[in-house]
Amino acid sequence: MEEYIISLEDLKKLADNLIKEGTDLFLPSPDNSRFVRLKKADELKLAPEARPSDISAKQAAFPKCDPVLFYKRDKSTVELKDAEPSANQVLFGLKPCDAAAFGIMNKVFNWDYKDNFFNKRLENTLVIGLACTYSDDYCFCTSVGLSPVSETGSDIFLVRLSDAQFAARAVTDKGIQFVKKYSQLFAKGDSSKSKPALESIKGPARKFDSKKVKDWLDKNFETDFFNPVGDTCLGCGQCAFVCPTCHCFDIVDEDYSYSEGRRMKNWDACQFSLFTLHASGHNPRDNQAKRYRQRVNHKFKYYIDRFKEILCTGCGRCSRGCPVTIDIGSIVTKIGNLT
Amino acid sequence: MVANIQEKSLYLPKLAKMTKKERFTDKEMFFEFRFDDGSNLNHRPGQFVELSIYGIGEAPISISSSPTQQGYFELCVRSVGRVTSYLHNNLNVGDYVGIRGPFGNGFPFEKFKGHDMLFICGGLGVAPLRSLINYTLDKTKRGDFGKVYILYGCKNNQEWLYQKEVEGWKNRADVETYLTVDKCTDSNWKGNVGVITTLIPKVNFDVNKTIAVICGPPIMYKFVVLELKNRNFKEENIYMSLERRMKCGVGKCGHCQINSVYVCQSGPVFDLPTVRKLQEAI
Numbered sequence: 001m002e003e004y005i006i007s008l009e010d011l012k013k014l015a016d017n018l019i020k021e022g023t024d025l026f027l028p029s030p031d032n033s034r035f036v037r038l039k040k041a042d043e044l045k046l047a048p049e050a051r052p053s054d055i056s057a058k059q060a061a062f063p064k065c066d067p068v069l070f071y072k073r074d075k076s077t078v079e080l081k082d083a084e085p086s087a088n089q090v091l092f093g094l095k096p097c098d099a100a101a102f103g104i105m106n107k108v109f110n111w112d113y114k115d116n117f118f119n120k121r122l123e124n125t126l127v128i129g130l131a132c133t134y135s136d137d138y139c140f141c142t143s144v145g146l147s148p149v150s151e152t153g154s155d156i157f158l159v160r161l162s163d164a165q166f167a168a169r170a171v172t173d174k175g176i177q178f179v180k181k182y183s184q185l186f187a188k189g190d191s192s193k194s195k196p197a198l199e200s201i202k203g204p205a206r207k208f209d210s211k212k213v214k215d216w217l218d219k220n221f222e223t224d225f226f227n228p229v230g231d232t233c234l235g236c237g238q239c240a241f242v243c244p245t246c247h248c249f250d251i252v253d254e255d256y257s258y259s260e261g262r263r264m265k266n267w268d269a270c271q272f273s274l275f276t277l278h279a280s281g282h283n284p285r286d287n288q289a290k291r292y293r294q295r296v297n298h299k300f301k302y303y304i305d306r307f308k309e310i311l312c313t314g315c316g317r318c319s320r321g322c323p324v325t326i327d328i329g330s331i332v333t334k335i336g337n338l339t
Numbered sequence: 340m341v342a343n344i345q346e347k348s349l350y351l352p353k354l355a356k357m358t359k360k361e362r363f364t365d366k367e368m369f370f371e372f373r374f375d376d377g378s379n380l381n382h383r384p385g386q387f388v389e390l391s392i393y394g395i396g397e398a399p400i401s402i403s404s405s406p407t408q409q410g411y412f413e414l415c416v417r418s419v420g421r422v423t424s425y426l427h428n429n430l431n432v433g434d435y436v437g438i439r440g441p442f443g444n445g446f447p448f449e450k451f452k453g454h455d456m457l458f459i460c461g462g463l464g465v466a467p468l469r470s471l472i473n474y475t476l477d478k479t480k481r482g483d484f485g486k487v488y489i490l491y492g493c494k495n496n497q498e499w500l501y502q503k504e505v506e507g508w509k510n511r512a513d514v515e516t517y518l519t520v521d522k523c524t525d526s527n528w529k530g531n532v533g534v535i536t537t538l539i540p541k542v543n544f545d546v547n548k549t550i551a552v553i554c555g556p557p558i559m560y561k562f563v564v565l566e567l568k569n570r571n572f573k574e575e576n577i578y579m580s581l582e583r584r585m586k587c588g589v590g591k592c593g594h595c596q597i598n599s600v601y602v603c604q605s606g607p608v609f610d611l612p613t614v615r616k617l618q619e620a621i
Contacts (some may be wrong), residue, residue: 068350078393082348113349114587114606163567221618238600248593251350251586256393263350263397268592275594278582279398279419282557284597294596302599307387 004168004179005189006158010165014185016041017092026060027092028053035059040090046093046175048160050135052315057098058246060091061121062105063239066249066265068117073259083262086121094168097315099153101244102127107307108247117265126178129154129171131198136219138316139204140329146313149198159194167194178235206329210300213308216339217301225338226296230289232324237269239295239328245311248275254301265337277332300332349589352356352437360432363500366417367463369403372436374409374534380412380438380617383445384471385580385608390422391437392412392430398422399585399603401467402441405474415466437544442588443607446552446578453529454550454576455485457542459563460537460607461492461555465500466555467580467607468508488549489516492535496525511571517541537558539566546571553580560621563587564611581620 006014016037018025028047031266034055038044072079078115102122106204109115132148155175159167167189170176179186212298240246250268255261268275271291277283285291303311312328373395374380380388382402391397398420404413405507417428420507431434443587448471460468463592489508493499494516498520509516517538519531531538551572553563560579566578584596595615600606612619 042477068348078354078426078437080351080437082351108591111590113591115589116592117348117350196368247591250592250594251397251588253391253394253396261394263391263393265350265592268586268594270593271571276584277416278584280556281424282582284583285559290619298593298596302596305599309410 002176002179003169003189003194004186005193006166006168006186007208007273008164010185012041012044014182016237017182023041023091024087024089026089037308044092046130046158048130050079051134051136052095052317054317054321055129055242056101056315056317057094058101058244060089060125061102062116062247064267066117067262068078068265070262071260086124086229088124090126092285094127094154095132096129096146096150096152097241100146100150101128101153103153104245104309104311105247107309108290114278118218118229123244126174127153129157131159131201133187135204136316137206138319139314139317140206140208140330141314142203143206143208144210144310144312144314150199157256157287159197161193161197161319206333208333211338212305212339213300216335217297218275226289226293229292229326233271233288233292233326234324235271235288235291236323237271238266238321238323240269241267242317242321244313244315270298298333340596341412351472354435354437356440357432357434357436358432362497363415367500370414370416371411371534372438375411379409380441382406382412382472384448385445385467386441386443388438388440389442389561390506392425392438395425396422396595399588403466403469405470407474407477407479417463419569440588442603444605445596446608448474451550455548455551457488457543457544457551459490459551459553460533461559462494462498464554465491465499468552469501471552480539484546487514488544489514490535490538490542492519492521492538495522496519496528516541531559536562536566539570551577553577557582557621574611578608579611579614581609583607
């Protein structure tokens with residue numbers, strides 16, 4: 001793989017070029033709460049030591065509220081207009097647990113019918129990943145097939161060598177083309193520079209065997225294991241909303257006026273009691289324990305059965321943000337120990 | 340499988356004009372729709388559409404007409420939520436709705452050819468089953484199937500759907516129709532009183548060549564299956580259409596998921612052995 005060296009100054013120049021070309025550039029906000037647009041290139045900061053932003057980067061391809069069509073109503077007719085997908089965007093400094101999520105979601109958005117809202121956005125997105133030196137009690141990327149240095153999902157992958165210097169790997173064709181386009185900013189390098197930096201990254205302390213988790217889930221659908229967490233869970237859905245891989249959505253109409261409006265794909269969550277409620281009043285998941293069982297099974301069993309991927313990148317956001325301190329990492333660790 | 344893949348966008352409906360509207364009961368109404376370009380929906384019996392009313396929302400509705408009926412399609416809709424009550428109360432013949440689909444697998448009627456057919460409909464479950472009943476009874480298809488038994492039960496005498504058509508089924512020599520009400524509310528009613536399972540012992544079907552197709556409220560499935568098993572019905576000859584909350588219809592939004600199966604795509608029709616493997620299904 002081609003490896004380059006780029007200084008922080010040149011990364012800022014790169015950002016400046018991109019902004020001037022009209023590309024939208026996003027990176028974690030200074031308080032690390034969410035992804036925001038970079039307005040001035042010299043404000044570019046790459047922080048591999050920061051915790052994952054509170055809200056994941058999934059909005060880049062799967063926005064919280066995404067218009068899918070616009071309508072106009074007349075006395076007797078309705079006019080429909082397809083929504084146009086997004087402009088070019090570059091995501092800067094994505095942690096491996098964020099970058100890998102796009103490829104995982106890509107499976108469900110394309111397994112039969114193609115969701116072009118997701119696809120166009122992803123197509124228009126360049127992901128610049130960054131090797132992560134952060135870890136806390138909630139992180140478990142190494143238990144779900146990733147690591148703080150995995151390049152999965154990144155088009156270009158950065159490794160911090162010093163405060164002022166980064167190694168850059170062109171991972172995908174898109175990344176290679178990108179480096180070619182801005183070749184005056186990238187100096188030729190080799191892996192001898194990044195290797196010691198990567199080797200010094202330890203990764204999270206928590207470790208469980210996801211294979212064992214699946215083995216147990218395969219055999220234990222009817223179980224009282226989820227009852228305590230069902231009693232605790234508020235069903236607020238924050239875990240799904242901060243998650244980089246949760247992709248359930250609702251379809252909702254929003255009227256602007258009596259005659260105009262738009263139809264939205266809005267994030268939804270399987271922890272909400274109404275999520276599965278039938279028109280008849282019957283609800284196949286009629287208590288919170290069943291809904292939590294669905295969450296764990298979807299992530300660590302169903303998605304693997306269907307798409308051969310774990311629907312989790314181990315970022316720990318759902319646990320860090322949970323108002324009642326439910327920690328999915330410790331729950332699946334417990335499950336892994338049951339087999 | 341027929342798949343009407345929308346070229347422009349998955350979520351962009353096609354406009355359809357309401358051409359008939361008829362009240363069946365306090366809660367259920369019958370609607371006929373046509374596309375302005377005269378095209379067919381090209382559905383299979385047992386598939387569904389996402390029906391939308393702009394500014395109100397979108398809801399999944401089973402297609403109630405047989406694909407042998409050309410140039411239009413029919414829905415039987417219970418007024419329950421926002422979309423369905425708006426459709427009942429505010430839209431009239433000549434108004435437009437959005438239609439996406441057809442979605443889902445529909446009934447595998449190719450496999451049913453040469454078999455006797457036993458239809459077991461509970462309440463509104465007659466709406467999706469009617470698409471297959473009318474397909475089976477269509478004069479161009481009738482020869483493909485053997486005997487036809489229709490079992491149809493309602494909560495009370497005020498709840499019959501497709502009443503005229505049910506009379507027509509009763510009068511056909513090549514159909515055995517059995518009706519029941521859970522609770523009799525009409526003193527002139529001469530028929531059976533009791534839940535739908537009480538009809539099953541009355542039917543003299545041949546388990547070796549009969550396919551049972553069931554649709555009704557979730558509670559009904561377990562008991563109907565038990566009763567069919569009592570008659571030595573083979574599990575693989577029992578088919579059912581499952582109800583689920585569905586939003587996208589295209590296997591993305593997650594609402595209808597049972598284990599790793601998206602009911603809107605791999606269902607809503609399943610055979611009993613498959614349903615047995617799906618936890619939480621019924």
